[in-house]
Amino acid sequence: MATIELFNTLGGKTEPLTPVGGPALRMYCCGPTVYDYGHIGNFRTFLHVDVLRRFVRQQGIPVNHVMNITDVDDKIIRNAAAAGVPIAQYTARYERAFFEDLDALNIEHPEHFSRATGCIPEMVTLIEKLAAKDIAYKTEDGSWYFRIARFPEYGKLSKKDFDGIEDGARVDVDEYEKDAARDFALWKAVKPGEQSWDTPLGTGRPGWHIECSAMATKLLGDDIDLHAGGEDLMFPHHENEIAQSESASGNPFVRHWMHVRFLLVEGRKMSKSEGNFYTLRDLLLKGYRASAIRFLLISVPYRNQMNFTFDSLTESTNAVDRLRTFHQRMLKDGFAEGLNADIAAATAKAEQDYTAALANDLNTAEARAAIFDLVRAANSAADAGSLRAENATQILRVLALFDGVFAVLEDRDAAITRAALAWAEVEGRIDEAAPELVATLSFSDADIDALVAERTQAKKTRNFARADAIRNDLLAKGILIEDSKDGVRWKRK
């Protein structure tokens, strides 16, 4: 059992991650705003949180993980109005898509999901608590704001010093009623035509930051072990959560803060205007596999800026293939009884290195390297005929450990891609799908098996021309045939 060291934004250094209030690690992760399909940047964050929760559990610590679903905010209101539908109807579709995407990427579901619109009473109670202390105040239009002057520690997470900010500076013309420029909205007064809730605070809707404070406290208490999110959320979102929660409870809100760095795409910031903005679905339609996308996004440690490129996506596809091929090889019977001591040592070292790497601030790159070291050593021994049955058993156990976090060995890719194609069909976006993808998937496994059998028959009669024709034909449709000592296998490229 390793002690997990994790960088804590609050202290600015790596600290042991340990549950305090009970056996389980109580963690909260800022979830999606369901106004559009999730992009690979969103999923880099969710994937690294998945790596964390999987590894924590692997180390014997149960987790109680909460993720919010923001289903009311400015963008949602704007987009729903543009589409002419109620916001609940608008968000339902993207929420469903989000869950499908989580499953495609093999991201474990948190123990609790919580919708913002399902926790309005809790938010109201929290704001009332702040109002009773005169930390929340109401403006003439009926909105409520948080009085930052009453929270001297403001800025402690993002290490910002706001002394230079003039109290009462008028910077935002829309919010001229605030007492101070930095004061942020807790509750927004209703505007004509907008979705609103009638509450003791007045008629309106919640501000953005209050939902996380209310939901985290409701489900995990007011003293949480870990809170995670993308680096951009550090300020102002998380800073505001701290201010609200700690002002209300009087004690530290969260012990450990984890922030995942942004990624670049082809060396540039990902943005729609750069033309390098990709949702998960965009990539699936281009023919990239869900497993390769997962593997790539978690291969670079979460605190490093990663450069997402299509070359590296191909690299990941091949790397995952190699792991799967190796896994199949170890599953095959036929190794002689006994144990090769050198390989046993290499296996033990791989397990040690893997665990040490992840325990060291989730160094996924080194954990990956540890497993590939084992793959090479074991393949080499297997080629030389010196790998024994007991080695295979041990190696499979270490592979299972590795896959408990990386989660790419099971091949669900074709099914996921089929689902994406079906979705594209419904959405009228099937023309975006790579043509060879459609061709490959139009072949059923049974079709392929039949052709492979025909080729094997042709080979037996030494009709190599026919055998090669079948192989080339399938290859052109993205299906690769491999002959091995143990028989023929095929896979979709």
Place this chain on the structure above:
RNA sequence: GCACCGGUGGCGAAGUGGCUAACGCGCUGGUCUGCAAAACCAGUAUUCAUGGGUUCAAAUCCCAUUCGGUGCUCCA
């Protein structure tokens, strides 16, 4: 503009003061194969953006320049 983070082989990417600079992919040659594929072996950065400095010793520390990113404003 101010603050912070980073620039490591063809590509992705570990390593942050001291053994031959991990690992993956790619490429070249070899083994195996009817031919391939898979797998293995060998080769593929005397060097870590550039220039200076500190040190017995630097990719790792310091300064400058340059490029990329983030925050200061909605954003994973």
